[in-house]
Amino acid sequence: MNDRYHLxxxxxxxxxxxxxxxxxRVYPYGPELGALLQLDMQDLTVTELIGRWDKSGSQLREAVARINASTTSLPSLALDAANLLAPLLPGTIYGAGANYYDHVAEMDRAFNMPPSPDPHSVSGSPWHFIKAPxxxxxxxxxxxxxxxxxxxxxxxxxxxxxxxxxxxxxxAVEDALSYVAGYTVANDLSLRDVFVRDYIGVHSPFHFDWISQKCWEGSCPLGPWITPAENIPDxxxxxIRLWRNGELRQDSSTAEMIFSVAEQIAFLSSRVTLHPGDVILSGTPAGVGMPHxxxxxxxxxxxxxxxxIGTLKNTFTTHDTSRTDS
Incomplete structure (x- = not known):
């Protein structure tokens, strides 16, 4: 049995x-497990564990090794019996825009635009937006x-x-991945029909409405868990794939990223301090619904x-217009 685990x-x-x-099997984190493993394991949320990753990361590796080596039954529950939540509540969420070559190409075609130049040769910098808390x-x-x-x-x-x-x-780019605790899966839902204010010219900075498009309630599904960075060799x-009602719609690879994860971390950290628990949504590949x-x-x-890493699943329903918000 290897020491691979998810949080x-x-x-x-x-x-x-x-x-x-x-x-x-899911092994609840906390004092009870700590006592059995003879480890100091406070009852912390995942967000708190990420906040002290320099300590908790090594502690978790030791706990997993001891669980795998244990000959006694430890308190746990079956994965399919666990009611999973978002793996953490991030501090700041940074979203990368237009960061896959195949996605940029499909959007250029959708809007009848000439092929976009490679940002590496034009600006050398990735582009991000910030989501709501x-x-x-x-x-x-x-x-x-x-x-x-x-x-x-x-x-x-x-x-x-x-x-x-x-x-x-x-x-530095070459050091950037050492600042990563782990990786999870996201669906950065976008509202394509409220992205622009048509009554304001395209050359105005107020033409685009990022709040309405990207920051609405429930617009950032995350999960199902966090896979430690040490378990992702490359x-x-x-x-990376997405299915809508069982039909494959996105099928690509992170190799298609324009700016790598390391480059994104290095760039963002040149503007602000990235803190434990911050999350970077690193871009989406071709296959979104907009072109069709x-x-x-x-x-x-x-x-x-x-x-x-794993699979994130969500269902969708319409707004209940019969309710009146208080």
């Missing part, structure tokens, strides 16, 4: 608890997402999500898979 959050009688997923936009695997009533063009975007594990400021060679004018409808199920 997840689950609902334990109304409160969020962290757990170690080893194989198909996690408590407003993040939801977990298995959760139902309510489609906003002011949009009919809700699009899917399969993404590799990068979880920062220690403060990063002005880091983050730039991972398969096909969008998410009520009753749809979207599955997003990233190789060596």
């Amino acid at each position: 997840l959050s689950f609902n334990d009688e109304g409160r969020a608890r962290s757990g170690l997923l080893i194989g198909e 996690a408590c407003s936009v993040v939801t977990g695997t298995g959760a139902q997402v309510t489609l906003p009533p002011y949009s009919r063009n809700v699009d899917w975007e399969a993404e590799l999500a990068v979880v920062i594990g220690r403060p990063a400021r002005n880091v 983050v730039q060679s991972l398969g 004018k096909q969008f998410i409808e009520s009753g749809d199920e979207i599955e997003v898979w990233v190789e060596n």
Whole structure:
């Protein structure tokens, strides 16, 4: 048995608890497990564990090794019996825009535009936006997402999500991945019909409406868990796929990224300090709905898979217009 594991959050009688997923068993994190393993394991959420990753990362590796070597039965539950939540509530969420070569090409065709120049040769810098706080936009695997009533063009975007594990400021590209605690899966949902203000000219900085497009309630499903960075030997060679109601719509690889994960971390850290628990959505590949004018409808199920990490699943429903918000 190897020491591979995932770090997840689950609902334990109304409160969020962290757990170690080893194989198909979830081992709740906390004092009880710590006592059995003779380790100092406080009852921390995944967000808190990431916040002290320099200590908890090595502690988790030791715990997993001891669990695998143990001949006694330790408290656990089956994965399919665990009510999973979003694996963490990020601090700041940074989203990479137009960061896959195949996606840029399909959007150029969709808008009848000439091929975009390679950003590496034009600017040398990636481009990001910031999403609203996690408590407003993040939801977990298995959760139902309510489609906003002011949009009919809700699009899917399969993404590799990068979880920062220690403060990063002005880091070099060659050192950047050492600041990563782990990786998870995201669906950076986008509203294509409220992205622009048509009454304002395209050359105005107020033409685009990023809040309406990217920062609505439930717009950032994350999960199903966090895979430690040490278990991902090459983050730039991972398969990434998305299915809508069982139909494969996105099928690419992180090798198609324009700016690598390391380059994104280095760039962002030159602007601000990245903190433990911050998440970078590293871009989406070709296969989104926009070029074909096909969008998410009520009753749809979207599955997003990233190789060596797992599958994020969500269903969608329409806004309940009979309710009145208080």
